[in-house]
């Protein structure tokens with residue numbers, strides 16, 4: 176079945192990456208990163224001793240092992256670009272299985288702690304010409320975590336900061352949001368979490384607990400719903416997924432407080448309720464989700480849309496579920512690899528990434544993994 180198996184020797188490059196990160200932290204104000212960061216670094220070293228292992232099947236489908244807390248899957252032609260939360264991009268050539276580990280050099284050090292780090296990463300629609308991408312990452316200011324959105328340009332094997340689009344998005348150990356994507360309208364959308372302070376979500380002056388919309392150079396679009404504001408929608412707790420259907424409707428996945436995870440249809444200027452309402456509760460001027468998890472927990476993250484269905488990666492739920500937006504049927508699609516952070520659909524192929532090394536999962540020797548699944552051969556027939 177497997178045509179090629181590559182073992183890429185990357186230890187030296189990765190070790191250099193760790194040294195660089197430590198140096199960068201020292202140079203900035205991140206001296207109090209402390210023991211937690213040491214343990215994260217230690218785990219990174221353990222994984223990085225093993226090379227990224229890639230297999231390419233006869234029909235060109237790609238699987239990879241020994242990734243380290245990947246967050247976003249991008250695909251351009253046959254090449255994959257996977258962001259890793261500690262601050263790197265793994266590029267995999269899908270024709271030959273060759274692997275490159277690309278450093279990320281930003282002017283404010285990536286702060287990888289709690290749920291923060293190098294999170295959303297999306298290639299520019301004109302990447303082939305510009306070599307540009309957009310990213311959402313955590314950094315520190317005066318010892319406090321914040322998030323920022325930057326554009327990056329790939330030069331040789333390094334993603335270099337090109338422009339800071341937005342800084343000072345509230346950060347924290349949890350509920351950091353972090354998904355970033357370019358919409359069909361050419362605007363850049365980013366999800367931000369309430370960072371554990373639920374009042375942020377209803378405060379239109381706070382950038383936390385929102386879906387933000389900006390131009391790809393960081394300007395506020397003239398048709399944003401609130402004057403001089405990046406806020407596109409509000410009342411969110413911890414949205415982590417964005418996907419558009421063929422008609423341009425935007426959907427977002429969101430973590431509830433305890434259960435009550437949501438999928439929302441996002442419209443300009445609307446209030447999605449947190450912390451006033453959650454799940455199926457109702458209040459005037461607030462929009463209910465199109466579906467919510469009730470008392471069970473999905474912890475939904477990355478999403479993709481294909482043929483009338485949303486495919487949603489879920490962390491605590493340890494599965495990909497599909498939701499048919501017309502028939503409103505929920506279906507468990509795949510549940511065999513632990514915590515899942517993102518999903519990408521490419522024609523009839525679906526790719527997902529595990530997040531079993533984020534300290535909340537049970538990592539196997541192979542973790543973290545890029546996993547290929549076929550949409551035409553149902554991966555699971557179990558009904559929810």
Ligand SMILES: [Ca+2]
Pocket residue numbers: 410437447448449452453454462463464
């Ligand atoms: Ca809500």
